[in-house]
Amino acid sequence: MTDEYFMEIALSLAEEAADDGEIPVGALVVCRNRIIGKARNQTEQLGDVTAHAEMMAITAATQYLGGKYLADCTLYVTLEPCAMCAGALFWSQIGRLVIGAADPKRGYSRHEPSLLHPKTRLETGILADECQALLTKFFRGLRT
Amino acid sequence: MTDEYFMEIALSLAEEAADDGEIPVGALVVCRNRIIGKARNQTEQLGDVTAHAEMMAITAATQYLGGKYLADCTLYVTLEPCAMCAGALFWSQIGRLVIGAADPKRGYSRHEPSLLHPKTRLETGILADECQALLTKFFRGLRT
Numbered sequence: 655m656t657d658e659y660f661m662e663i664a665l666s667l668a669e670e671a672a673d674d675g676e677i678p679v680g681a682l683v684v685c686r687n688r689i690i691g692k693a694r695n696q697t698e699q700l701g702d703v704t705a706h707a708e709m710m711a712i713t714a715a716t717q718y719l720g721g722k723y724l725a726d727c728t729l730y731v732t733l734e735p736c737a738m739c740a741g742a743l744f745w746s747q748i749g750r751l752v753i754g755a756a757d758p759k760r761g762y763s764r765h766e767p768s769l770l771h772p773k774t775r776l777e778t779g780i781l782a783d784e785c786q787a788l789l790t791k792f793f794r795g796l797r798t
Numbered sequence: 799m800t801d802e803y804f805m806e807i808a809l810s811l812a813e814e815a816a817d818d819g820e821i822p823v824g825a826l827v828v829c830r831n832r833i834i835g836k837a838r839n840q841t842e843q844l845g846d847v848t849a850h851a852e853m854m855a856i857t858a859a860t861q862y863l864g865g866k867y868l869a870d871c872t873l874y875v876t877l878e879p880c881a882m883c884a885g886a887l888f889w890s891q892i893g894r895l896v897i898g899a900a901d902p903k904r905g906y907s908r909h910e911p912s913l914l915h916p917k918t919r920l921e922t923g924i925l926a927d928e929c930q931a932l933l934t935k936f937f938r939g940l941r942t
Contacts, residue, residue: 702857703889704848705868713846722847737913738885745847745882765909771883 655687657752660730661781663756665692667707668732674699680787681707681731683715683724683748690727691715693756707731724748725773732784732785734761734778740769752777754785755775799831801896804874808898811838811851812876812932820916822932825875826853827859827868827892834871835859843914845846849884851875852883856890867893869917876929878905878922884913 658684667680671694683691691714696705708731716722728750729743735753740762745750750776762769789791801831804826811824815838825836838847860866872894877893879897884906887895895918906913914920918938 669894688836697866697889701864701866702860704857704886713848720845721899722841732810735890736885737909738882738889741846741880741882741885745841745880765881765911765913767909769909 657730657777657780660684660689660728661732661752661754661785663689663692664730664732665781665784665788667692668785670789672792672797673708678792679707679731679733681711681729683711683727685715685719685724685727686747690718706736706739706740708735709742712742712748716746722746728752730754731782732781733757733764734763736760737762737765738767744769744772745772747756750772750775750777752780754780755782755789801874801924803895804833805876805898805929807833807836808876809925809928809932811836812929814908814934815851816932822852822936823877825855825873827855827871827873829859829863829868834844834862834884836867841929843942848882850883852879852882853886856886860890861912866890867912872896874898874924876883877901877933878907878923880904881906881909881913886917887918888913890935892918894919894921896924898924899933 664680668678672678679695691711693707693710724746732754734757808824809907812822820839823839837854866933868890876898878901
């Protein structure tokens with residue numbers, strides 16, 4: 655199964671977030687081609703700034719595995735993680751991070767030294783146009 | 799009530815964490831001299847890297863207030879927050895952050911640009927020796 659396959663699923667989670675009036679971000683944790691954690695942004699619904707898709711996908715995956723570390727796993731997320739989520743990914747020692755759209759304003763990659771774990775492999779730009787289009791449509795809707 | 803008063807309570811939470819075999823960190827959210835969220839590090843017990851004291855104190859406080867933002871609140875924490883927790887504090891727009899011991903290895907302040915919200919006022923070194931002593935004792939115990 656390809657990165658695009660899993661990012662499509664993350665995108666469908668992001669669409670569910672948009673339907674709920676949430677900034678559309680979706681995330682999955684995949685281990686040996688199996689989805690072991692998935693979530694969409696729920697900060698508004700839960701009234702909780704920590705309820706980003708990545709955070710809840712990490713928690714779900716570690717609960718599934720019964721351990722704190724995700725070294726053999728890949729996290730797919732439709733938008734570049736913020737510093738909080740990158741910090742959580744650091745602690746999880748995630749093996750691989752696959753990102754859809756970049757987030758020049760709030761993305762973790764603005765910060766030095768890098769917030770990612772040195773062992774985390776990084777892939778960016780997977781279905782970036784689709785991920786970005788969903789965000790653009792959402793924010794355009796907010797302004798009208 | 800003073801910063802030292804609230805940091806003592808955070809320290810007692812950190813001691814509870816140590817008793818549970820967790821890295822001893824405690825955190826409180828205070829709003830108008832009232833504690834509206836408190837937590838201790840529970841990453842081992844919950845098997846969840848996101849279960850830092852600050853994260854759970856923020857979630858508790860926002861649940862208490864019924865809103866996402868903590869602009870009128872102070873977070874007290876016995877150890878300098880990591881990047882994840884600083885990122886969460888950014889999103890919460892916490893009004894004030896009061897830190898006990900510094901964390902030169904994993905603390906948020908190693909990173910540039912700053913991970914804190916520009917409106918967050920910062921106070922460091924409150925009961926720093928006591929906070930550090932508890933950590934030193936804990937890690938010394940792990941090595942014996």
